[in-house]
Amino acid sequence: MSVNPKELKYTREHEWALIEGNRAKVGITDFAQSHLGDIVYVDLPPLGKEIKKGETLLVVESVKTASDVYAPLSGKVIEINNALSKAPEKVNRDPYGEGWMVIMEIKDPKEAEELLSSEDYESYLSTIS
Amino acid sequence: MLKRTPLYELHLKLGARMVPFAGWEMPVQYRGIVEEHLAVRQKAGLFDVSHMGEIRVKGPKALEFLQHMTTNDVSRLKVGQSQYSTVLNEEGGIKDDLIVGHLKEDEYFLVPNASNAEKIFAWFKEHEIPGAEITNESPIWGEIALQGPSSQEILQKVVPFDLNNLPYFHLRESQIERVPVIISRTGYTGEDGFEIFSPWDETPKVWEILMEEGKGLPLEPCGLGARNTLRLEMRYALHGNDIDETTNPIEAGLGWVVKLGKGDFIGREVLLKVKAEGPKRKLVGFELLEQGVPREHYKVLKDGEEVGMVTSGAYSPSLKKGIGLAYLRIEYHQPGTELEIQIREKLVRAQVVETPFWKSGTVGKIRAKEV
Numbered sequence: 001m002s003v004n005p006k007e008l009k010y011t012r013e014h015e016w017a018l019i020e021g022n023r024a025k026v027g028i029t030d031f032a033q034s035h036l037g038d039i040v041y042v043d044l045p046p047l048g049k050e051i052k053k054g055e056t057l058l059v060v061e062s063v064k065t066a067s068d069v070y071a072p073l074s075g076k077v078i079e080i081n082n083a084l085s086k087a088p089e090k091v092n093r094d095p096y097g098e099g100w101m102v103i104m105e106i107k108d109p110k111e112a113e114e115l116l117s118s119e120d121y122e123s124y125l126s127t128i129s
Numbered sequence: 130m131l132k133r134t135p136l137y138e139l140h141l142k143l144g145a146r147m148v149p150f151a152g153w154e155m156p157v158q159y160r161g162i163v164e165e166h167l168a169v170r171q172k173a174g175l176f177d178v179s180h181m182g183e184i185r186v187k188g189p190k191a192l193e194f195l196q197h198m199t200t201n202d203v204s205r206l207k208v209g210q211s212q213y214s215t216v217l218n219e220e221g222g223i224k225d226d227l228i229v230g231h232l233k234e235d236e237y238f239l240v241p242n243a244s245n246a247e248k249i250f251a252w253f254k255e256h257e258i259p260g261a262e263i264t265n266e267s268p269i270w271g272e273i274a275l276q277g278p279s280s281q282e283i284l285q286k287v288v289p290f291d292l293n294n295l296p297y298f299h300l301r302e303s304q305i306e307r308v309p310v311i312i313s314r315t316g317y318t319g320e321d322g323f324e325i326f327s328p329w330d331e332t333p334k335v336w337e338i339l340m341e342e343g344k345g346l347p348l349e350p351c352g353l354g355a356r357n358t359l360r361l362e363m364r365y366a367l368h369g370n371d372i373d374e375t376t377n378p379i380e381a382g383l384g385w386v387v388k389l390g391k392g393d394f395i396g397r398e399v400l401l402k403v404k405a406e407g408p409k410r411k412l413v414g415f416e417l418l419e420q421g422v423p424r425e426h427y428k429v430l431k432d433g434e435e436v437g438m439v440t441s442g443a444y445s446p447s448l449k450k451g452i453g454l455a456y457l458r459i460e461y462h463q464p465g466t467e468l469e470i471q472i473r474e475k476l477v478r479a480q481v482v483e484t485p486f487w488k489s490g491t492v493g494k495i496r497a498k499e500v
Contacts, residue, residue: 040444061422
């Protein structure tokens with residue numbers, strides 16, 4: 001299993017966020033992609049979608065199951081990774097790189113403080129696996 | 130408490146992800162469902178199906194008993210032949226689908242589904258007649274399915290007879306390195322293959338022998354995930370999803386295993402009526418015309434009106450699109466009919482297609498050879 005990058009923030013639902021200013025790039029963690037197995041479709045949200053933290057942001061379909069991905073932060077979807085519509089397997093191959101899913105404009109920067117650091121996320125993983 | 134097959138420890142060693150299924154702790158995948166699926170289509174895969182049930186019926190009245198309890202015509206089976214069949218309730222609903230093998234003179238070996246084995250055994254006992262002795266052998270037998278175009282090449286190395294003499298839907302007793310086995314040329318994948326029954330405790334030995342012989346082919350261990358996508362591409366029904374006690378074989382597209390002319394059997398009266406009136410709904414295959422994955426219980430719509438429900442759905446690794454089975458109101462069952470599947474809040478376009486979805490399976494070739 002690859003290391004969870006230190007510069008990212010994490011949720012207990014296995015999303016990650018790369019926060020830069022008022023924008024956050026969002027994806028799912030290596031743990032999540034490994035548990036879902038072969039990802040065959042990423043049902044991306046429409047641009048401009050406004051969403052609250054914890055609501056369903058998008059759905060990832062693996063061969064096995066459909067899985068909700070929750071918004072790690074409140075805000076608006078301003079960019080989606082269209083490359084995933086042709087190559088959803090990028091999420092399996094490179095969950096922290098080419099497998100990113102959306103970029104959000106953050107509404108409330110304070111919410112970011114509630115997210116987990118990579119160390120916290122890894123100790124959380126050790127309690128569930 | 131979940132039951133474990135004799136291969137449980139081997140699965141853990143192979144890095145399988147274990148899940149509960151029909152009361153058993155079973156491997157859902159090892160390296161990945163798509164990889165395992167394609168291994169079976171191209172070379173070979175090995176499945177632990179020890180959870181499946183085994184029931185033996187023997188005696189001078191065994192044939193008469195099975196003619197009454199199952200829908201296919203058992204009298205057509207010569208010794209060494211087997212057939213796919215269904216067991217119905219009095220209302221014509223499907224209690225289980227199973228394979229009936231004519232193992233010896235006056236002796237039949239039946240393979241019901243794991244989740245139905247106890248129920249079918251109890252149902253048989255309830256209807257038992259003198260001269261037909263029914264034994265539940267589920268605890269005695271482990272079962273391994275070797276499936277894929279290379280199956281014969283692998284198995285031939287370890288059995289003492291020519292597998293060319295075991296055509297599709299035939300079975301016989303034999304041995305693999307002194308382990309007594311029953312070998313059946315059947316499967317649930319659409320490829321050539323064998324289902325090998327071995328004594329419970331000796332099943333790990335058979336697994337290891339086959340894995341060793343298949344090394345370098347490669348022979349992939351395969352889990353329930355690939356088993357499901359492989360069977361769905363062939364439109365093989367899954368009891369509990371596509372068929373159950375509320376569905377009859379005619380609407381399920383299994384009319385070919387119902388022989389109404391063979392004499393009386395449980396459920397026959399109802400089926401005669403269904404056949405005379407015509408079924409009101411039909412189980413059909415559909416494919417998505419857009420991206421997405423259909424799943425069981427999703428609604429099927431036609432011009433905004435609900436006309437059916439998905440019973441099985443998946444991403445097809447061979448066809449690289451979403452496929453599924455659904456019961457549709459009879460007027461919509463024709464191939465080419467356009468429909469919508471409701472996937473969450475979206476309506477995704479789909480169309481009814483001819484099945485099997487996967488048409489180049491090696492099972493077609495061995496079936497042709499048999500005739």
